[in-house]
Amino acid sequence: MRNPNAGENPENSDRALSQSFTWKKFMALLNRAKPNMTFLIIGFIISLLSTGISLVIPLFTKNLIDGFSLKSLNITFIIIIVAAFLLQALTSAISSYMMGYMGEQTVANLRQIVWHKLIDLRVPYYDDHQTGETTSRIINDTTVVKSLVADQLPSFISGILSMVGAFVVLFWMDWKMTLMILVAVPIMALLMVPIGKWMRRISIQLQRQTADFNSLTTETLSETRLVKASNGENIEIANGDQGIHNLFQTGVSEAKIMAIVGPIMLLAMMGILVTVIGYGGIRVENHTLSVGTLVAFLLYLFQVISPATQFSQFFTQLQKTKGATARLDDILEQPTEDLTAGADVDVDGQTLSVEDVSFSYQPDKPILKHISFEAHPNSVVAFAGPSGSGKSTLFSLLERFYEPTSGRIKIGDHELDDVSLNSWRGQIGYVAQDSALFAGTIRYNLTYGLTTQVSDDDLWHVLKLAFADQFVHDMPDGLDMQVGERGVKVSGGQRQRLAIARAFLRNPKILMLDEATASLDSESEEMVQRALNNLMANRTTLVIAHRLSTIVDANKIIFIENGEITGEGTHQELLASHDLYRQYVEEQFNK
Structure with a gap:
């Protein structure tokens, strides 16, 4: 089974989460x-009222039994009894609803907090966590908290209110019999503490395995074409079966705990009940206790026993919630992006400067080493070099997905760190090698992220500039055509042209193209390249190019090897001075 915590011992992770709870x-x-x-507060007050009424009913019963006669069964007495029952039921229902509403609202607010946090988390978090694991936390872990709170x-x-009130009345009625019940309380506590710790460990393990399984299913189903094209069905069936088996084993462990808790509670309650009936019967026979008092005592005892049996469920759920809380808190403690911190800077006409920038994902494995260059307004700066040399990582730094390990990036006279993310990213257009589309309509994908209304005329205009208007016209629903998950209902070339149209709509001042034509056939590449040429006009453009034919006219080409700049200049200058660049050109142009 693919492990979202690759390289990390799951048991150590579970133990750390368990210890992190407070x-x-x-x-x-x-x-x-x-x-x-x-x-x-209102629910609590009504619950107090409901409890008070429930505590009065056994006293009525005691008086009825001890002074029973047909004359005592008058219509007034019967009305009072019925009214008490109805009022107790009504107040109990209202209190339960208000407390439940409060719980549901609390958990809804919690889910909003976690969701907002997930959206604002920095990109490195998602490098280390699979999507399925993260969605499991907002869905499964908040559901665990919901079950407790709501x-x-x-x-x-x-x-608790019922038990406290019942014990007060029981002490008032007969303190000796009440002390017999209280003896069982510390015994129950001693039994439940180790079971609770066991339950917490099992709960954290179950939640982790649920997240792992969720990650597996999410990844597998989203890449179903790769699975089928690679004959990977049997592998994924085995992975899924293993995940299901792990969940089964942990679920069985949880069932064992529940199987222990229930009988222990029942045995203790039945022991108390039998003891009270036996001792009370002796007292009745010795005329030191009335029959009515014994019946009332038993009724109050049920008001103690019934909540006590539910407490086992509460404390079991509480142990589960401890694990869920630790996992949610782990997310909420992660650093986030502050989109509004910094100045709003107009980058139009400003020079982008990268000065001695180095970066590494891990301290001992540098990806970029002392990178320096300038991109002047309305110029085209291209980046070439072997795969894995750090070109896309450099773009990620410019997008501010990551922060440089050392060095600095400036736009004009402004440090990039001093510019707000909203302002910076709002002026950048980015077209990747495999541009992403959301499940939804073409209209939705083109306008995604925009806060202003866009007319259909504007949409058709940018589609025309991107040479995408014809195939959108030919679709049955036009702009309202559903593109499917990740745009599977349109071809790669069409997806790229839609991405270019989306960039046109934002009218970016800085354009970043990350091998935007690398995965296309020659016909699609030609059309996409024409659209890109339109988009690049009068903008500062940074291009990562696999096919050097697309960058021969760039104002500057920067050649990167192993994270370092080994050559810089125009196409002709690099042909004359850089052996590896000249080799790349000969290989591609002489095919």
Whole structure:
């Protein structure tokens, strides 16, 4: 099974997450979700009222049994009993709804916080985490928190109120019998503490395996064409079966815990019930306790036992939530991009300067080494060199997906770090080798990210500039044609021309082309190149080129090998001075 935490021991990761949980973090997480305190307070008050009514009913029963006679069953007494039952049911329902609403709203707010965080996370986070694992956290882990806050917590609060009220009345009725019940409390606690720790470890393991399986299915299904083209069905079936088996084994471990917890709680409660009935029966026989008091005592005891049996579910869910909290907190502690920090700078007519920039993903493995160059306004600067030499990484630095390890990048007189990301990226047009499209319409993909309304005339205009208007016209739904997931319903050349049209619509001042024609056939390449020539006019353009024929007219060509600049100049200058560039030209032009 493909492991999203490749190179990392999952058990060590689980142990670290388990140890990272603190109640302070859990409460801070809930506080960030801003629970509706009005609903919580009103629900709590109504729950108190409901509990008070439920505590009165056994006293009515006691008086009815001890002083039973047909004369006592008058219509007023019956109305009072029925009204008490109805009012208790109504207040209980209202309280449960308000507490549940508060819980659902809290978790919805939490999901929004996590979602906003995920969108704002820096690119390096996604380099180290598979998409399926991340989506598992926002879906599965928040569902675990939801189950506690929205489902278990309201029952727990009402149960606590019921138990406390019942114990107060029980002490008032007969403190000796009540002490017999309280003896069981520390015994239950001693039994539940080690089970709770076991449950937390199992829960974290289950959540990790769920994330792993989610990653596997997401990746496999999104790359189904690669799977089928590579005859990889049997491999993926085996990977999926292994993931399902892991989930099964961990689920069985969880079932074992639940199988232990339930009987322990039931045995303890039944032991208390039998003891109370036995001891109370002796007291009734000795005339030191009335039958009505014993019945009322048993009714109050049920008000203790019923919530206590639910508490096992609450504490089990609480252990699961500890694991989910640790995983969510791990995301929320990650550094994010601040899109608005810095100045809004108009880059039109400004020179882009890269000064002695070095970069490495890992400290001991440099990717770029002391890169320096300038891109003057309205010029074309091309980058050539062997695959893996660092050209695309340089573009990622210019897009500010990463920060240089050393050196600096400037636009005009401004340090790039001092320019807001919104301002900088809003003035850049980027066309990649395999430009991405979202599942949706052509219109949606062209206007994606724009905050202003765009007319159909404007859309057709940029499509024409990108030589894409004809094939869009020929589609049954035109601009409302669905392109499918990642644009699978359009060809590679069409996808590239749509990406170029999207760049036209943004009217960028700096254009970045990352091997935009490398994966196309000759016919598509010619059409896309014509569209690119239109787009490059009167803009500062940076080009990564695999096919050198597309950059022979560049104002400057920079040749990069092993992360270092080994040659710089025009096409003719490099032909005369750079052996490897001349070799590349001869290989490509003499075919």
